[in-house]
Amino acid sequence: xxxxxxxxxxxxxxxxxxxxxxxxxxxxxxxxxxxxxxxxxxxxxxxxxxxxxxxxxxxxxxxxxxxxxxxxxxxxxxxxxxxxxxxxxxxxxxxxxxxxxxxxxxxxxxxxxxxxxxxxxxxxxxxxxxxxxxxxxxxxxxxxxxxxxxxxxxxxxxxxxxxxxxxxxxxxxxxxxxxxxxxxxxxxxxxxxxxxxxxxxxxxxxxxxxxxxxxxxxxxxxxxxxxxxxxxxxxxxxxxxxxxxxxxxxxxxxxxxxxxxxxxxxxxxxxxxxxxxxxxxxxxxxxxxxxxxxxxxxxxxxxxxxxxxxxxxxxxxxxxxxxxxxxxxxxxxxxxxxxxxxxxxxxxxxxxxxxxxxxxxxxxxxxxxxxxxxxxxxxxxxxxxxxxxxxxxxxxxxxxxxxxxxxxxxxxxxxxxxxxxxxxxxxxxxxxxxxxxxxxxxxxxxxxxxxxxxxxxxxxxxxxxxxxxxxxxxxxxxxxxxxxxxxxxxxxxxxxxxxxxxxxxxxxxxxxxxxxxxxxxxxxxxxxxxxxxxxxxxxxxxxxxxxxxxxxxxxxxxxxxxxxxxxxxxxxxxxxxxxxxxxxxxxxxxxxxxxxxxxxxxxxxxx
Numbered sequence: 118x119x120x121x122x123x124x125x126x127x128x129x130x131x132x133x134x135x136x137x138x139x140x141x142x143x144x145x146x147x148x149x150x151x152x153x154x155x156x157x158x159x160x161x162x163x164x165x166x167x168x169x170x171x172x173x174x175x176x177x178x179x180x181x182x183x184x185x186x187x188x189x190x191x192x193x194x195x196x197x198x199x200x201x202x203x204x205x206x207x208x209x210x211x212x213x214x215x216x217x218x219x220x221x222x223x224x225x226x227x228x229x230x231x232x233x234x235x236x237x238x239x240x241x242x243x244x245x246x247x248x249x250x251x252x253x254x255x256x257x258x259x260x261x262x263x264x265x266x267x268x269x270x271x272x273x274x275x276x277x278x279x280x281x282x283x284x285x286x287x288x289x290x291x292x293x294x295x296x297x298x299x300x301x302x303x304x305x306x307x308x309x310x311x312x313x314x315x316x317x318x319x320x321x322x323x324x325x326x327x328x329x330x331x332x333x334x335x336x337x338x339x340x341x342x343x344x345x346x347x348x349x350x351x352x353x354x355x356x357x358x359x360x361x362x363x364x365x366x367x368x369x370x371x372x373x374x375x376x377x378x379x380x381x382x383x384x385x386x387x388x389x390x391x392x393x394x395x396x397x398x399x400x401x402x403x404x405x406x407x408x409x410x411x412x413x414x415x416x417x418x419x420x421x422x423x424x425x426x427x428x429x430x431x432x433x434x435x436x437x438x439x440x441x442x443x444x445x446x447x448x449x450x451x452x453x454x455x456x457x458x459x460x461x462x463x464x465x466x467x468x469x470x471x472x473x474x475x476x477x478x479x480x481x482x483x484x485x486x487x488x489x490x491x492x493x494x495x496x497x498x499x500x501x502x503x504x505x506x507x508x509x510x511x512x513x514x515x516x517x518x519x520x521x522x523x524x525x526x527x528x529x530x531x532x533x534x535x536x537x538x539x540x541x542x543x544x545x546x547x548x549x550x551x552x553x554x555x556x557x558x559x560x561x562x563x564x565x566x567x568x569x570x571x572x573x574x575x576x577x578x579x580x581x582x583x584x585x586x587x588x589x590x591x592x593x594x595x596x597x598x599x600x601x602x603x604x605x606x607x608x609x610x611x612x613x614x615x616x617x618x619x620x621x622x623x624x625x626x627x628x629x630x631x632x633x634x635x636x637x638x639x640x641x642x643x644x645x646x647x648x649x650x651x652x653x654x655x656x657x658x659x660x661x662x663x664x665x666x667x668x669x670x671x672x673x674x675x676x677x678x679x680x681x682x683x684x685x686x687x688x689x690x691x692x693x694x695x696x697x698x699x700x701x702x703x704x705x706x707x708x709x710x711x712x713x714x715x716x717x718x719x720x721x722x723x724x
Contacts, residue, residue, distance in 0.1 A: 118134050118135065119134070119135045119138075119166075119171060119209070119210065119211050120132055120133060120134045120135060120209075120210050121133045121135075121140065121150065121164075121200070121207045121208070121209060121210070122207065122208045122210055123205055123206070123207050124206045124207070124208055125204070125205060125206040126152065126154065126202075126203065126204045126205025126206060127152060127153050127154060127204070127205065128150075128152065128205065129205075133149070133150045135164060135165075135166070135171075136149070138165060138166035139163065139164065139165035139166065140163070140164050140165075141160065141162075141163045142157075142161050142162050142163065142164070142202055143157060143158055143159050143160045143161040143162070143176075144157045144158060144159050144161070145159040145160060148160070148161075152202060152203060152205050154202075154203040154204055154205065156179075156180050156203040156204065157178075157180070157202055157203035157205075158176070158177075158178040158179050158180070160176045160178075161175070161176060161178045161182065161202055161203075162174060162175045162176055162178060162182045162202060163176060164194070164209070167193070170193055170194075170195070171193065171194050171195070171209070171211075172191065172192070172193050172194065173189065173191070173192055173193075173194050173200065174190070174191045175189060175190050175191070180203065180328075181328065182200065182201070182202055183200065183201040183202075183321070183324065183325070183328070184198055184199070184200055185198055185199050185320070185321055186199070186201070186319070186320050186321020186322070186323070186324040186325060187320075187321075187324060188324070188328065194209050195209070195211070196209065196210060196211040197209070197210075199321065201321075201325065253284055253378050256280055256283060256284045256378075256382070257381070257382070257385070259280055260277070260280055260382060260385055260386070261385070270303075270390070270393055270394075270397075271303075271305060273389075273390070273393070274292045274305040274390075275305060275307050277292065277382075277386055278290040278292065278305070278307040278361075279307065279311070280382075281361070281363065281379065281382065282307075282309045284375075284378055285347075285363065285371065285375040285378065285379060286365055286366045286369045286371070286375070287309070287347075287363040287364060287365055287366070287371075288308065288309055288364050288365065288366045288367070289306070289307070289308045289309070289314055289316055289363070289364045290306070290307055290308075290361065290362065290363045290364070291304060291305065291306050291307075291316050291318050291361070291362040291363075292304070292305045292351075292359060292360075292361055292362075293318060293323055293359045293360050293362065294351075294358060294359040294390075295323075295327065295357070295358065295359045295360075304318075316362075316364070318362050319335075322335060322346070322348050322362070323348065323359075323360050323362065326348045326349065326350045326360050327350050327357045327359075327360060330350055330352050330357060331350070332347065332348065332349045332350070332376060332379070332380065333346075333347075333348040333349075334346065334347055334348075334371065334376075335347075335348070345364075345365035345369070345370040345371050346362070346363065346364055346365070347362075347363045347365070347371045347375070347376065347379065348360055348361070348362050348363075349361045349363075349376075349379050349380060349383045350383070350387075351383055351386060351387035351390060352383075352384065352387050353387040353388055353390070353391030354388055354391060355391065356391075357387075358387055358390055358391055358394070359390075361379070361383055361386075363379075415448070415451065415452075415455065416592065416595055416596050416599045417589060417591075417592035417595060417596065418591070418592065418595065419589040419591045419592045421584040421588060421589045422584075422589060422592060425452065425581060425583060425584075428581045429452060429455045429456055429459060430459065432456060432579050433455075433456050433457075433459035433460045434459075434460060434461065436550055437578045437579050438531065438550070438551045438552070438553070438575065438576055438578045438579075439453075439456060439551075439552045439553070439578070439579055439580065439581075440516075440553050440554070440555070440576045440577045440578070440579070440580040440581075441453060441552065441553070441554040441555075441580070441581055441583060442554070442555060442556075442580060442581070442582040442583070443554075443556060443582055443583030443584070443585070444556055444583075444585050444631055445556045445630070445631065445633070446586075446630045446631035446632055446633030446634060447583040447584065447585055447586070447631045447632060448583055448631075448632050449514070449554040449556075449583055450469060450512065450514060450554065452554075452581065452583060453469070453510070453512045453552045453554060454467060454512075456510070456552060457509070457510040457512075457550075457552070460510070460550070462508065462509050462510055462550060465506075465507060465508050465509030465510070466505065466506050466507060466509035466510075467509055467510045467512065468502050468505065468506045468509065468510075468511055468512065469512040469514060470483060470484070470502055470511070470512070470513060470514065471514045471515055472513055472514065472515045472516055472518050472519045473514075473515035473518035474515075477520045477522075477523070480519075480520070480523060481522075481523055481526070481539065482499070482501065482539055483501060483502060484501050484502050484503055484523070484526075484527075485501040485503060485526070485536055485537070485538055485539055486498075486499050486500045486501030486503070486504055486538040486539065487499050487501075487538050487539035487540055487541075488538050488539065488540035488541045489540075490540065491538070491539040491540025491541075492539065492540070495539075495540070498538070500538075501538065503530065503536055503545075503547055503549070504538075504545055506549040507548065507549065508548040508549055509549055509550075510549060510550045510551075510552060511549045511550070511551050511552070512552050512553075512554070513527075513551065513552070513553040513554070514553075514554050515554070515555060515556070516553040516554065516555050516576065517555040517556070517557035517559055517562055517567075517568060518557075521567075521569070524568065524569045524572050525569065525572075527572065528569065528571055528572045528575060530547050531551065531572075531575045531576075532575070534546065534547045534548070535547055551576070553576045559573055559577075560573075585628070585631050586628040586631045586632055586634075586635060587627055587628055590624055593623050593624055593635065594615070594620060594623075594624075596632065596635055596636075597615055597620070597623055597635065597639055597651075598614075598615065600635065600636045600639035600640065601615065601639050601642075601643060601651060604639060604640045604643040604644070605643055608643055608644060610643065610646075611649045612643070612649060612650075612651075613649045613650055614650055614651075615650065615651045616650045616651060616652050616653070618652070618653045619642075619650075619651045619652055619653050619655070619656060622653055622656060622660055622661065623635070623638075623656075623660065626659075626660045637657075638656055638657050638660055639651070641655070641656070641657050642655035642656055659712070662681065662713060681713060682719060684703065685699070685703070685710070685713060685714055685719055686719060688700075688702045688703050689714075689719070696710055696711060696714075
């Protein structure tokens with residue numbers, strides 16, 4: 118029969134069976150397992166049989182339920198899993214031939230932990246030991262100096278461990294910094310002799326110290342030897358950052374004075390580490406914002422680009438809905454971001470959502486959010502983009518691909534400036550500015566019944582058409598240099614310029630993919646190029662094949678293109694202009710044949 122074996126806490130060494138396949142745990146005597154512990158909720162958790170296994174469910178307890186050191190809401194459990202409820206450690210047992218202590222084994226290490234309750238704040242010494250007091254105070258002063266001198270985070274953590282070794286009998290130490298998902302983000306190990314040993318840190322001990330925000334002592338047995346473990350959380354001004362994990366010298370245990378000294382050291386270190394992390398986050402944010410602002414600068418000096426820049430300057434200061442038209446790859450999102458950056462909303466969020474990339478069933482939840490239980494799988498309330506954007510700018514890309522039902526809902530948002538989450542009944546205010554973009558002919562879509570005319574009028578308050586690259590060829594050299602410098606820095610390779618022959622190829626190509634295709638072509642050249650200049654052979658084959666006229670100094674590519682053209686024309690003549698048969702004669706895919714014919718300017722009947 119399945120049972121729980123208590124290995125620590127008020128009911129240590131007791132065994133409790135799951136009668137009728139279920140056991141309720143809590144502080145209330147009405148529970149099957151009553152734990153007289155103030156941090157245990159009256160109805161804390163429940164274990165019951167589910168199908169062929171067992172499941173633990175937390176009953177909305179105040180301090181949580183942990184399985185193998187990880188907080189859970191509902192989870193399947195198996196033989197040997199460790200369950201922590203308050204100060205009690207329970208081992209779930211199914212097989213009778215193994216005992217609870219064996220289930221605790223992790224490789225060759227066994228560990229029983231207990232919390233360290235510090236009654237008084239600050240340092241405390243037992244007895245009068247002036248020499249120890251002076252040493253400990255000197256260590257604190259050195260930590261203060263270390264904080265102001267050391268700049269790198271990793272070196273700061275290593276130096277901190279070395280200072281700890283000077284004042285407590287620790288042989289090895291680890292500083293574990295936790296990430297946002299309660300998983301280790303960085304681990305720094307150090308030994309008393311300055312080495313970097315490989316240390317296995319029990320995950321459950323770290324999680325428990327962080328969850329309870331108190332130190333943990335543990336007796337450790339490994340490989341026939343024994344030792345003492347101290348785990349102290351690094352709790353900053355706002356949240357817990359990680360923990361310091363210390364292993365004592367052989368045969369030596371940590372004393373109460375050691376614990377009371379480590380506590381203020383960890384508090385000082387935590388505040389410093391938190392400040393350093395905040396500064397690094399601010400630097401990254403500043404860099405990202407600088408890159409974003411730089412990314413909103415339209416590269417080009419042609420008359421068509423000047424018209425777009427003038428449009429951005431005039432509409433940015435208002436709140437009118439903007440519709441941006443243009444072919445795919447022309448930079449419609451770039452225009453939207455430029456409008457946002459130059460508007461009074463620049464400090465507020467800019468959220469972009471691609472209406473064509475998200476399935477219809479998910480797009481509604483992505484836009485409007487949902488309440489808990491609104492549909493199958495909606496375990497929690499979730500805010501949608503309309504709510505998260507607050508009073509910033511919402512960019513709806515590929516608006517022409519939005520489903521009719523969502524078009525009607527979006528129309529109501531634009532008219533009434535309010536919306537409701539899925540499954541909700543409370544109206545929420547919508548205060549953001551909407552900028553939409555499309556590469557479709559919306560007027561034709563309206564006639565075909567695929568787009569609502571009333572929504573079109575709401576979106577088309579002011580509009581601009583971003584010109585395709587073939588209509589602003591004067592900007593191609595500037596754009597090529599811009600992208601080349603960008604990817605030269607990323608690839609860490611020297612770059613001096615674009616050769617005259619390559620520049621002619623770029624200027625004569627039709628660029629059906631517009632600026633996006635040009636950027637990809639330059640990145641291709643920077644990755645595969647062997648010289649400091651971009652040469653014709655560095656460019657993609659599509660650019661080489663798509664020339665409308667012979668180029669001086671590019672005889673090799675002209676000959677290759679001429680040969681390709683002759684082969685394709687001959688194959689089309691033999692197949693009576695039927696592309697599938699011509700492709701079979703050439704030994705290539707029909708789609709590739711269509712692309713070659715289009716790039717080489719070959720016209721023929723498609724069969």
